[in-house]
Amino acid sequence: MTKTAIVLFNLGGPDRPDSVRPFLFNLFNDPAIIGLPNPLRYLVAKLISGRRAPVAAEIYQHLGGGSPLLPNTVAQADALTDALSDLGEVKSFIAMRYWHPMTEETVRAVLDYAPDQVVLLPLYPQFSTTTTASSLKKWREEATKVGLSAPTHIVGCYPRADGYIRSVAQLTKAAMAQITAGKPRILFSAHGLPKKVVEKGDPYQWQVEQSAARVVAAMDVPDLDWVVCYQSRVGPLEWIGPSTDQEIRRAGQDGVPLVVCPIAFVSEHSETLVEIELEYRHLAEESGVPAFIRVPTPGDDPLFIESLAKSVRDVLARPAGIWSDEGNKLCPAQFGRCMCQAG
Structure with a gap:
């Protein structure tokens, strides 16, 4: 065997x-x-x-x-x-x-x-x-x-793996269903990278965008409002964007509810349970976002x-x-x- x-x-x-x-x-x-x-x-x-x-x-x-x-x-x-x-x-x-x-x-x-x-x-x-x-x-x-x-x-x-995409799509649609304050915007939030890393040929950002686009297609929601953004910036270097905190503030200005999907994470950890769930939720409340829902990671789905x-x-x-x-x-x-x- x-x-x-x-x-x-x-x-x-x-x-x-x-x-x-x-x-x-x-x-x-x-x-x-x-x-x-x-x-x-x-x-x-x-x-x-x-x-x-x-x-x-x-x-x-x-x-x-x-x-x-x-x-x-x-x-x-x-x-x-x-x-x-x-x-x-x-x-x-x-x-x-x-x-x-x-x-x-x-x-x-x-x-x-x-x-x-x-x-x-x-x-x-x-x-x-x-x-x-x-x-x-x-x-x-x-x-x-x-x-x-x-x-x-x-x-x-x-x-772009089918099961990964369908899992994230189902979890995101379930999160959207919890929003009662109007049509939500989906933030597909991924861990960021310094811009110079991508400029040297790292495919991460391109692949993140591929994942998000496939999830949107799998959700099959007409006129879905969505954007890819990046979190967890540290240090003085310029990072890829837009940043998640910028997008949260913009949602507050636009008066739209938010559903935040951690598109590049498949397990819960500090970036999902603290940075998104606690810190970004607090920022959303301060920024006037009418509702805020975090999408769970796929885990062992x-x-x-x-x-x-x-x-x-x-x-x-x-x-x-x-x-x-x-x-x-x-x-x-x-x-x-x-x-x-x-x-």
Whole structure:
């Protein structure tokens, strides 16, 4: 019987108050996040994590002192294992980039499992050099160290995957149904990136826009008012826009209710449960927005899990390597940082 290891990549999050600062250090010490050479990057990461830790700790206090991301990801991994029972012996693992279980721990666990094949499945529907590429780079480094050499199939991105799109569309329509104060505007809010990252060929923004457009089409609501925007800006660099807070203020000026869909997040964590649910809701109230509804993330919704399972099956039918879920390179030529192979 074939043994298949499925590895779910995610960002990770602090699990208790005293892990907030080391989590932030790991984040900012990643060269995909701060592109400075060491030891300068190390020193900058120490400085930023020290300054941001108290603010971040307050954010996580709203979540009971730690991030819910790991238990949410465990639920997704368990559901995915069940959905892939037809493949033979399947075991799902979780590799977090910046907090436990971290990549090096997971690589050793997969090595001990001794699979015949490995599937790497980022829980980032849209590819970015700052997320998927960083996780892949770390995985390859750690796998090389321990001699993990099983054939490895990689789902590079799935921004237009049918089950993912239908799951988000259904959740968004359900949120819209809660609005009684007039016709709402949908904000498809994604985590932002510095503009220079996109200008260097990162396809993330293009893929986010593809996802949002597909969700709108799947919702099939006449004359839907919607916009893609970006949240979580940090630092002095110019970021891609429009920003979510700008769009919330504009909605207040226009007097329209808001439904905020976290289009690039598939698990609940601080950006959805605190930044959107608490901080943006407060901004909406201050700005005169007549109603504000947050759309939940797909989580372990059966539509989304079956979509992930299909991506796994499809990528296993192709040669080892990195593929989009559609089996070809999705991104236009100007996005040279896209890593997916051509079909």
